[in-house]
Amino acid sequence: MAGSQTKSTGAQKKTAPKARGAMKNAPAIADFNKEEELKAYREMLLIRRFEEKAGQLYGMGLIGGFCHLYIGQEAVVVGIEMAKKKGDQMITSYRDHGHMLACGMDPNGVMAELTGREGGLSKGKGGSMHMFSKEQEFYGGHGIVGAQVALGTGLAFKNRYTNNGNVSLTFFGDGAANQGQVYESFNMAKLWNLPVIYVIENNKYGMGTSIERASSTTDLSQRGASFGIPGVQVDGMDVRAVKAATDYAMEWCREGNGPYILEMITYRYRGHSMSDPAKYRSKDEVQKMRTEHDPIEQVRARLIANDWASEDDLKALDKEVRAIVAESAEFAQTSPEPDTSELYTDILI
Numbered sequence: 001m002a003g004s005q006t007k008s009t010g011a012q013k014k015t016a017p018k019a020r021g022a023m024k025n026a027p028a029i030a031d032f033n034k035e036e037e038l039k040a041y042r043e044m045l046l047i048r049r050f051e052e053k054a055g056q057l058y059g060m061g062l063i064g065g066f067c068h069l070y071i072g073q074e075a076v077v078v079g080i081e082m083a084k085k086k087g088d089q090m091i092t093s094y095r096d097h098g099h100m101l102a103c104g105m106d107p108n109g110v111m112a113e114l115t116g117r118e119g120g121l122s123k124g125k126g127g128s129m130h131m132f133s134k135e136q137e138f139y140g141g142h143g144i145v146g147a148q149v150a151l152g153t154g155l156a157f158k159n160r161y162t163n164n165g166n167v168s169l170t171f172f173g174d175g176a177a178n179q180g181q182v183y184e185s186f187n188m189a190k191l192w193n194l195p196v197i198y199v200i201e202n203n204k205y206g207m208g209t210s211i212e213r214a215s216s217t218t219d220l221s222q223r224g225a226s227f228g229i230p231g232v233q234v235d236g237m238d239v240r241a242v243k244a245a246t247d248y249a250m251e252w253c254r255e256g257n258g259p260y261i262l263e264m265i266t267y268r269y270r271g272h273s274m275s276d277p278a279k280y281r282s283k284d285e286v287q288k289m290r291t292e293h294d295p296i297e298q299v300r301a302r303l304i305a306n307d308w309a310s311e312d313d314l315k316a317l318d319k320e321v322r323a324i325v326a327e328s329a330e331f332a333q334t335s336p337e338p339d340t341s342e343l344y345t346d347i348l349i
Helices: 034-059 074-081 097-102 107-114 147-162 180-191 239-254 283-293 295-305 311-334 340-344
Strands: 089-091 168-173 196-202 231-235 260-265
Touching: 034 074, 034 097, 034 107, 034 295, 034 311, 074 097, 074 196, 074 239, 074 295, 089 147, 097 107, 107 311, 147 168, 147 180, 147 196, 180 196, 196 239, 231 239, 239 260, 239 295, 295 311
Parallel strands: 089 168, 168 196, 196 260, 231 260
Antiparallel strands: none
């Protein structure tokens, strides 16, 4: 497969490096300096604390409908965001709060949207699963399983058509990997060599079904092989591994080689949604992941081991993040509900 990537098919470059598809030239992990470790720690901590607060507000009845938390998966979106350039787009599924925060969307606006308030980023009409920000190149938040994959491919088509040098980061889960529209998108993306990175967030369970019970092949990074799309599995619990893999895939796309698949092996600590008790897995399994692989604790340990931060420094940072989240919760609860006239705005007739 790697050899086929070096042949010119019009848009591909004849100088594409050998074995790029197998990612043999990429580092396993990025070499973070102090500033990068601190940035990753803060961004992941913000997502963790925000999601914990969202869970509390849901339990209090202040958030209605569905609410899918990102706790445990923070390294995926933070590592990818660290590899993005201005103009690159992001689109994802309904487990989307972490992606919004990572790309710079206002925590107040995100939390207010969760509570259906006027100050929300979609004016209180989108809720947990449907928020957007053109300013941050974030295109949702989509509730239909796999629907965003075709849309993300469309964003990549726009990039190719206008030759703007941008890459579409299209996220979906292991459950969505079996959807037919995913493969239609793969075919189109490779046919036209579109600059899109398909990020499969494999958290081991599609709703309540393990990947082993739902998929005949569980190496999802190879799902694009029949289309000539290279892919690789990545430790999605290590933000450095995510950053290194994304840097590599970004270069692949920007060189005109077409789409790339990154399967992020990750884990969600909570149920599929807030209504899911997650009885299909043991408490020991969850605790093992928390103890041995937690993405935030990995960075925390490195910061302390390298003398880049003290316990007091990290406590102060946690206090700062908690204050931001508390402010967002206060804003969400005090922001008014949308006026009934909003029912007739932002719609196509």
